[in-house]
Amino acid sequence: QLQLVESGGGLVQPGGSLRLSCAASGGTFGYHAIYWFRQAPGKEREGVSCISHSGKGIDYEDSVNGRFTISRDNAENTVFLQMNSLKFEDTAVYYCARGRYSYCSNYIADNIDSWGQGTQVTISS
Secondary structure, X not given: OOEEEEEOOEEEOOOOOEEEEEEEEOOOOOOOOEEEEEEOOOOOOEEEEEEOOOOOOEEEOOOOEOOEEEEEEHHXXXXXXXXXXXXXXXXXXXXXXXXXXXXXXXXXXHHEEEEOOOEEEEEOO
């Protein structure tokens, strides 16, 4: 059974950077799109970014476009989320998730078949 493990979260000041990793094991990875979601306290989970199985299809939520960069290394079964120019509103638990399909689609639970446990990202001065 597929396991997704996120890492790289932490506490940074506004304007800082973090690089999240999502490592997969125990299942297929390279044939699926991979998503990043986040959930802030008291808010609904929202989609952040997605990368297709080949890495050629990429999508970003508007508020992170231009600041975050998603990438993947299928040989290492890992997806990365480079987060720059971090803002207070980026504070959340970040989850990676395997999509049901090879391409990116809507950021809804029906398009996801596996979730990681999450990593906390806190932006604070």
